[in-house]
Amino acid sequence: MKMKIRQAKWLLLVGTLFTSLAFAASSGVLIKNETLYAKPAVRSATVGKITRGTPVTVVTRQGGWVEVSSGRTRGWVRMFSVRSRVGGGGNAASELAGLAQVGQRRPGNVVATAGVRGLNEEDLKTAKYNARGIQELASYAVSAGAARQFAGNAGLVRQPVTLLPDPSGSNDTSSKNSWEVQ
Numbered sequence: 001m002k003m004k005i006r007q008a009k010w011l012l013l014v015g016t017l018f019t020s021l022a023f024a025a026s027s028g029v030l031i032k033n034e035t036l037y038a039k040p041a042v043r044s045a046t047v048g049k050i051t052r053g054t055p056v057t058v059v060t061r062q063g064g065w066v067e068v069s070s071g072r073t074r075g076w077v078r079m080f081s082v083r084s085r086v087g088g089g090g091n092a093a094s095e096l097a098g099l100a101q102v103g104q105r106r107p108g109n110v111v112a113t114a115g116v117r118g119l120n121e122e123d124l125k126t127a128k129y130n131a132r133g134i135q136e137l138a139s140y141a142v143s144a145g146a147a148r149q150f151a152g153n154a155g156l157v158r159q160p161v162t163l164l165p166d167p168s169g170s171n172d173t174s175s176k177n178s179w180e181v182q
Contacts (some may be wrong), residue, residue: 036075
């Protein structure tokens with residue numbers, strides 16, 4: 001019974017620690033000179049400049065942007081401009097966060113990845129028609145025969161797919177799916 005209570009206490013302690021780490025602002029360092037923006041968009045007002053090597057606190061993230069603060073300075077920069085600083089800060093929470101990272105850290109080998117998908121509100125507001133882009137997209141089209149040949153070479157087989165119901169409420173099932181290759 002004492003063993004179960006001890007285990008429960010440890011689990012509670014570890015759970016509390018990791019929960020507090022998740023809500024704590026993370027620290028980082030700027031890896032290049034950067035402009036600070038008022039909002040997470042290049043077209044927003046600039047609020048200052050910040051130089052490479054400046055320690056920052058990451059306040060929040062939005063898409064490919066992070067809001068950082070350093071002293072009295074606060075603004076938005078691109079997420080690739082900030083490298084997380086784990087360890088070496090004398091902060092027990094950051095040391096534990098470093099232990100939780102997967103893989104080895106190799107100083108000098110900088111690798112950055114981000115998983116930013118889709119369009120954000122700013123992209124949609126500033127979108128403009130691009131005839132050249134549409135033409136380029138159309139240049140990637142292949143004929144139905146070429147698509148069938150590619151699929152056959154790859155061992156792909158045709159699968160029937162039930163069409164979704166007509167959103168207008170019409171039950172006309174005689175119409176073909178406009179995406180179906182003939």
